[in-house]
Amino acid sequence: MTIEQTQQQIIDEFSMFDDWMDKYNFLIEMGKDCPIIDTQYKTNNYLITGCQSRVWLHASYDGNLISFSADSDAVITKGIVNLLIRVFNGHSPEEILAADTAFLDQIGLKEHLSPTRSNGLVSMVKQMKLYAQVYHLKSTQQTKHE
């Protein structure tokens, strides 16, 4: 599935919820399902700043695709990270860099997109794109070296 397709899938899922309660219950469930980060990465180095809850995010790269794992001490935050991971996981750095995140607005999480929102959704997206940027540079440099 492309990034856009996953985003559309999430939009469809959320459209079934009548009210915010169902939506948040769903996020809470997603939070429980989050691909848990390896404890060795649960350190300050992997901490995303600017959040009221703490979020750790790790990315690995197989030379082709990136996979993410994360954790947070707040479950709703974890649900939101997990949404992002579902969207970006298993894509190339270039695809991730090119993607937009308007779907968050469409599923009614717009309020979380404010740069000053203390859950740091914006910081998370930034961090994921940063990983993609780094791996993108790595792979282009490797290509050059070859």
Added chain:
Amino acid sequence: MTIEQTQQQIIDEFSMFDDWMDKYNFLIEMGKDCPIIDTQYKTNNYLITGCQSRVWLHASYDGNLISFSADSDAVITKGIVNLLIRVFNGHSPEEILAADTAFLDQIGLKEHLSPTRSNGLVSMVKQMKLYAQVYHLKSTQQTKHE
């Protein structure tokens, strides 16, 4: 004349003026008539602070009565000082200390009484009373010594 009598006289004089123009013209005339301070006292020591215009005030004491002289670089200010001098001149320290200055309000100079009014009317009255205070202490101490 007592202090109260002079004040009443001034109130009567001002009551003849129909508008502020006449009043200010009168103050300007009074400014020109101000008992001019001896140039030796036109120094920073005799300067009253807190005025937009500069005012120098000097007092002398003959062991019984105080006389004041003053100058200012602004003529309306000088007119106001002169009013005060007319009221307080030739009175004993005790009379001056006991006097109030409500007449200024009654002649329509109330605005000048605001503590932040930059012509420092309040500072002038304070300074005159301070002289009276000093001479009062002097005379009571002398009495004690005798």
Added chain:
Amino acid sequence: MEDRKPFEIQYVRSQFPALSQYVYNKPLVYFDNAATTQKPLVVIDRLKLWYELENSNIHRGVHYLSQQGTIAFETARKTVAAFLNAKETHEIIFTKGTTDSINLLASSLGRLLVNEGDSVLVTGMEHHSNFVPWQQLCLEKKANLLVAAITDSGEVDLEDYKSLLEKRPKIVSITHISNVLGTINPIEEMIRLAHEYNIPVVIDGAQSVAHQKIDVQALNCDFFAFSGHKLYAPMGVGVLYGKEKWLNAMPPYQFGGEMVNQVSIKETLFNDLPFKFEAGTPNVGAVLGLESAIHFIEMTGIEQIGLHEEQLLHYALEKLKEIDQIRFIGHPKKQAGVISFLIGNIHPFDAGMIIDKLGIAIRTGHHCAQPVMERYGIPGTMRASFAAYNTFEEIDIFVAAVKKAALMLS
């Protein structure tokens, strides 16, 4: 309590336009009063009148508007002095808030009193605004910051405080009421103890001034700082009360118009109190708004307000106890209308998001008091805080919301 006049809560509420709004289609329950209070009509109208008809720059102006503005501003200073029972009107300095007041002190009083090897004493329950300025002063001066310990129940450990006083700190700066724990500190005693060593005491009154009568002469504190916006007044104005002898001895903080008497290329002579500490165009509108807020408090009755808030506190504590796994952070013997709590291991931010969706404004997080969080080993708390206009019904709605959040999150 029998003979107190009925507190007309509906009348009080009717004066606050912000309270009748809906948030997410639910009537707003505003329990974030320790962060800032809503504003009564008298305050909003005062601001409006100033800007519609009276606005001008004050002091030194000869023209009518400037004169009238100056009188109004200086009258407001008298109102504040009377409100705090300051001895002299010029002991009242207008600042932009508590943080500004305390930074002024850390700079000016700090330069006057603190040298290398000296120390400054605060408590472990300070807001960052009464902690970081002193910490940074000490770092700069190579002095020591002494921090009086907090007990498990959320009170200052007076024995520790006394033993730290023996180190003869140059300044003691303590909060009157903790913005996290609600603790009302025994500042009368703490001031008395510090004065035994002739140490000047700064009181951070940000959380107390809207809730109980403050008498700076009776307290005998050397300084008292608060923010207008936590006292039903506009943002952008605060107060620093200081004893005349200290304010006279202290060097100025900021430099500029109005605080200056005479300037030449070579040197500058500073103005007298209070102007010495008020550089630049003051926030006249907000100062007049603060005066109106004080009138509102006096009309409503500060004792009545305090009593009402105390009843709200006890009612809320009782109701919250019904919730499984509720954990109160701090349960001091004397508590103001501030409650910090957690539910089991639920993250306060999770619960806060759900409670928000129910139309209730509480605060979650560390409340700018990270040393307190560290003390209790928690990431943050949920905090509900009350003002004159809150009701028992609002507490019912709030407790129901907390229960719902607990249910969703466990």
Added chain:
Amino acid sequence: MEDRKPFEIQYVRSQFPALSQYVYNKPLVYFDNAATTQKPLVVIDRLKLWYELENSNIHRGVHYLSQQGTIAFETARKTVAAFLNAKETHEIIFTKGTTDSINLLASSLGRLLVNEGDSVLVTGMEHHSNFVPWQQLCLEKKANLLVAAITDSGEVDLEDYKSLLEKRPKIVSITHISNVLGTINPIEEMIRLAHEYNIPVVIDGAQSVAHQKIDVQALNCDFFAFSGHKLYAPMGVGVLYGKEKWLNAMPPYQFGGEMVNQVSIKETLFNDLPFKFEAGTPNVGAVLGLESAIHFIEMTGIEQIGLHEEQLLHYALEKLKEIDQIRFIGHPKKQAGVISFLIGNIHPFDAGMIIDKLGIAIRTGHHCAQPVMERYGIPGTMRASFAAYNTFEEIDIFVAAVKKAALMLS
């Protein structure tokens, strides 16, 4: 000029409630705009709306009002950044006014750059707020304050300025427009000259920002400071623009809530820009009012405003020349809508009192620029200063009043 749109002065005036009042039974003529401007309805209404419906403490709050307030506040920051054409939004720091902005710089930039034996360069036409902070910094650091001379016509002596630059001052801080003389300084050139030595330049824009388009990137100044209240905005808010690299390098100024990332008993980690420089609860209401004032200016057109004020200036200068013994203090080649004058040897305070009684608000005195008074050997001046809403008829009334005062006092 032929094809400019007609400037609808009556429409502009109708937006300012304060202008339609009477003072001493005479229609108010408000010519004290360099001290502070009157406020348009959009600004007053914005304040009202904030306090009636939106008020809350921003940042870090999860609840609805706090979220919305935060978004509004940060959007206002963007508006200010666009208004000044700053490269980055976080280069905009909200302060309480120009004086606060410059004191911040004298403290933070001063600590970063100025040491014993160094120097700081200002001009002889600075407002005390851009003079005393640097003077006191130099006194504290045992550094030298260099003061560029002023010519008889009221302009900075550029040769003197250049020769002082050769002393390699660490900071140059200059006013864009003199609040006494109306001189528009050639700051583009002055900045360029300073940059040849890599010296950062601070611009005091208090008197310019409401009268001409400011583009901080085109100017290439390192800092630009102004006050909201001189720009049709409420009191209690100012701006400090600074280039990111400087703001990042500078130590914080005040300490407290919001500007802190992490606090422990031992140390404190500071927040990123712009929050690093914004300790304590910000004046949200006034910041939103400032945003509305910028909208007012943009709707009216800053070029239109500037042109209108220029016409008022020239008309007033012509008219005043009719008066016997009129003395203009300063007659720079490029002059903004600020006129300082004297009549023969009449004390400005005397004349000011009479002009006041005729319903006209002008300012008399040293205008917080005593070094300028010293330069010209005068006790003070009368100053008339114009804004978007002033009219030619008002100038006629004003000139007639000056004539009357001259008559009464000679």
